[in-house]
Amino acid sequence: MYNFLLRKNPFPLENIYQPLAVKLDFKYLPEYANYLLANKLVDFVKEQIAISKEIKLPLLKYLEIMPQQQFFELASQSATEFLTKVAANKTHELITSSLKQWLSNELPEIKKDQILQDDITLIGFVRKTAFLKFLPCYSTNVLEIIEIVKEIDKYILLSAMVSKSC
Secondary structure: OOHHHHOOOOOHHHHOHHHHHHHOOOOOHHHHHHHHHHHOHHHHHHHHHHHHHHOOOOOHHHHOOOOHHHHHHHHHHHHHHHHHHHHOOOHHHHHHHHHHHHHOOOOOOOOHHHOOHHHHHHHHHHHHHHHHHHHHHHOOOHHHHHHHHHHHHHHHHHHHHHHHOO
């Protein structure tokens, strides 16, 4: 099922676009992402920045040299794009476009060789941790929270697996 991870195609997701779309058709996560966009965006961005600093995300050494306001605006833009795609249930598109931008050296403010595999893994951790922080504000329904966490895990896992194949 995950044989696509062994291919050496520079854009491996192009070959698995349809299966990826089916695997990432979420039921609960899009509504939660929409809630974060509408109600907690600034807090979500601040939380991601704080976690990134706390875990000493290697990528930060290239971003923290810019003025603080510019860094926050870049983080806000990234979080908005991320949450917008998740809210639209287009996480497959999010993974594909992020991977293409990275492999084509088209990421804003960052060069391809500045991103380590550790960064990709840790960014998944940062996103999940930020998602989890605001879950109690969104819902008190334990079953719904469990379903959201499972969908977050699916997204983070597939994203990390696909990035490792490159």
